[in-house]
Amino acid sequence: MFLAPCIFIAAHLFWAAQPTWACSKQSSTAKSSPVAASWYAGWHSSDFPLQDVSWHKYSRVIYAFATTTPNANVIGLQPSDEQLLPQFVQTAHENEVSAILSVGGWSGSRYFSSAVATDANRTAFAEAILNVVGKYKLDGIEIDWEYPAKQGIGCNIVSTSDSANFLLFLQTLRRKAPKLILSAAVSLTPFIGPDGKPMSDVSGFAKVLDYIEIMNYDVWGSFSPTVGPNAPLNDSCAPTPSQGDSAVSAVMSWTKAGFPRQKIVLGVASYGHSFHVEKSDAVDKSGNLNLYPPFNKALQPAGDKWDGTAGGVDECGNPNVVGGVFDFWGLIAGGFLTASGTAAKGILYQYDKCSQTPFVYNPTSEVMVSYDDATSFGAKGRFIHEMGLAGFAMWQTGGDSNNILLDAIRSGMSMSSY
Numbered sequence: 276m277f278l279a280p281c282i283f284i285a286a287h288l289f290w291a292a293q294p295t296w297a298c299s300k301q302s303s304t305a306k307s308s309p310v311a312a313s314w315y316a317g318w319h320s321s322d323f324p325l326q327d328v329s330w331h332k333y334s335r336v337i338y339a340f341a342t343t344t345p346n347a348n349v350i351g352l353q354p355s356d357e358q359l360l361p362q363f364v365q366t367a368h369e370n371e372v373s374a375i376l377s378v379g380g381w382s383g384s385r386y387f388s389s390a391v392a393t394d395a396n397r398t399a400f401a402e403a404i405l406n407v408v409g410k411y412k413l414d415g416i417e418i419d420w421e422y423p424a425k426q427g428i429g430c431n432i433v434s435t436s437d438s439a440n441f442l443l444f445l446q447t448l449r450r451k452a453p454k455l456i457l458s459a460a461v462s463l464t465p466f467i468g469p470d471g472k473p474m475s476d477v478s479g480f481a482k483v484l485d486y487i488e489i490m491n492y493d494v495w496g497s498f499s500p501t502v503g504p505n506a507p508l509n510d511s512c513a514p515t516p517s518q519g520d521s522a523v524s525a526v527m528s529w530t531k532a533g534f535p536r537q538k539i540v541l542g543v544a545s546y547g548h549s550f551h552v553e554k555s556d557a558v559d560k561s562g563n564l565n566l567y568p569p570f571n572k573a574l575q576p577a578g579d580k581w582d583g584t585a586g587g588v589d590e591c592g593n594p595n596v597v598g599g600v601f602d603f604w605g606l607i608a609g610g611f612l613t614a615s616g617t618a619a620k621g622i623l624y625q626y627d628k629c630s631q632t633p634f635v636y637n638p639t640s641e642v643m644v645s646y647d648d649a650t651s652f653g654a655k656g657r658f659i660h661e662m663g664l665a666g667f668a669m670w671q672t673g674g675d676s677n678n679i680l681l682d683a684i685r686s687g688m689s690m691s692s693y
């Protein structure tokens with residue numbers, strides 16, 4: 276059968292337009308093709324420059340981060356971001372990839388609440404965002420508010436009206452920019468309502484957002500009572516005290532609250548969390564790793580070179596602590612994994628069949644890491660495909676090694692690995 280060739284419409288020149296493929300009777304194909312996205316962390320650009328991104332494997336890449344500021348008219352961008360962002364957009368467009376800017380993040384969400392608190396502020400904030408979109412020729416904006424009506428880093432302004440005001444703000448922004456790609460990075464549970472509980476109806480958000488990206492990671496980490504999966508796919512088969520949150524439960528809660536699954540992007544992690552676990556707690560009699568063992572917080576291992584280090588203070592004035600985060604490449608560099616991403620010699624490996632994520636343990640250093648590998652990314656890809664979700668977004672672009680994770684999730688979703 277002869278198929279008329281599709282013509283790529285380079286509509287990037289206009290901020291309000293998203294790239295589309297024009298094919299006779301096929302224009303819906305591009306729209307329904309999966310989202311293959313990741314977040315590019317501008318502050319790692321010297322280690323992981325733009326040309327190292329496997330652009331052809333992505334449909335969109337999200338630049339992190341612009342931040343909120345005390346002034347609703349002003350979007351915060353570091354001088355280094357002002358320099359890099361135009362190159363980022365240009366490179367994305369050369370590769371026919373949508374260039375998205377994320378506003379907020381863990382340390383950039385302090386002033387969302389006041390920026391959306393009144394009609395005047397919502398208008399000012401929307402215009403400030405659209406000025407940035409126009410200036411940098413962006414295709415889309417992701418709002419990464421961590422979190423509406425719930426404290427994040429510790430010194431965010433928080434109000435019980437946040438989620439209602441957030442929706443009014445998104446409606447304002449959408450009215451002003453009908454074609455802007457607009458998404459929100461969200462928690463595992465729907466936005467928090469005025470009663471402090473997840474809202475039972477978020478369908479209004481679905482009308483104005485193209486997507487939500489569910490941040491299904493940091494579910495367990497150095498902040499948890501025991502070791503546990505960083506990014507569980509499932510938890511309904513986990514031991515009872517360990518059930519709680521997973522991709523399965525998150526997709527269920529969001530869809531139950533009226534957010535359509537075809538607008539849900541699953542956030543996935545190209546990193547893991549480390550824990551100091553005594554050998555007697557880590558390994559059972561048959562030599563397998565115990566899941567959910569206790570760990571020693573006082574001996575938090577340092578992660579890789581990109582991990583947060585102790586010293587200095589954060590945006591709230593609280594002392595910075597060691598995060599213990601290993602990127603996937605960091606697990607290879609740190610001797611946990613071989614270059615092909617399998618457990619290195621002398622490292623114990625356990626694949627948790629419930630969370631469908633791997634754990635590794637170094638019995639010499641007594642460091643255990645919960646992370647994702649090709650097997651778990653493949654499982655997540657199949658889940659996305661089978662559930663009819665929109666696609667995936669990986670934190671972060673530079674965390675992978677030789678596209679081991681990226682290829683695995685793409686192939687799980689039946690996308691090509693080229």
Ligand SMILES: *[C@@H]1O[C@H](CO)[C@@H](O)[C@H](O)[C@H]1NC(C)=O
Nearest residue numbers: 345346347348389392393396
């Ligand atoms: C509106 O925004 C301004 C800053 O632009 C802020 O000072 C003010 O507190 C905001 N209003 C509310 C009700 O939060």
Ligand SMILES: *[C@@H]1O[C@H](CO)[C@@H](O)[C@H](O)[C@H]1NC(C)=O
Nearest residue numbers: 508509510511512523631658
């Ligand atoms: C999650 O676990 C439940 C209970 O074992 C099972 O019925 C369901 O199929 C699992 N879902 C996935 C996606 O693994």
